[in-house]
Amino acid sequence: MYGPGDPQPQPTARPAHSKRLVVLALAAGLLLGGGGVGLAWLLTSSEAEGAAADAEAACTVVRRTTDLDPVENVAAYRRWAGAAEIAAAGEADKRYQPLADAVRKPVNILQQMMSTDSQEYTDALSAARQACADL
Secondary structure (H helix, E strand, O other), X not given: OOOOOOOOOOOOOOOOOHHHHHHHHHHHHHHHHHHHXXXXXXXXXXXXXXXXXXXXXXXXXXXXXXXXXXXXOHHHHXXXXXXXXXXXXXXXXXXXXXXXXXXXXXXXXXXXXXOOOOHHHHHHHHHHHHHHHOO
């Protein structure tokens, strides 16, 4: 393709902040979309049955999701973030507030630290799973 003396294409370096921008864009989209889904869910269900159903639906997703890495496994990250929004809809019944907080915490840590490699993240993930197990 290239002859002697022809300029060779140079590989372009990917900006270090591009990964962070992808994560932030995903997070913003999830919060907006998930908030709409959670609000619709809350408005279309009765308060007592709705909160219990929301908590169970969120925990079903938590049980199915093994990895929250928004770069390597975007679908799982989006699913868990959606579960956090659905759990938040269950806050209409204050008994589910600890569950909502526990499911939301790993997403918040991931958004702040941009990494799943911390003890705080691992502990939050375990606490969310335990909150669902105790449901």
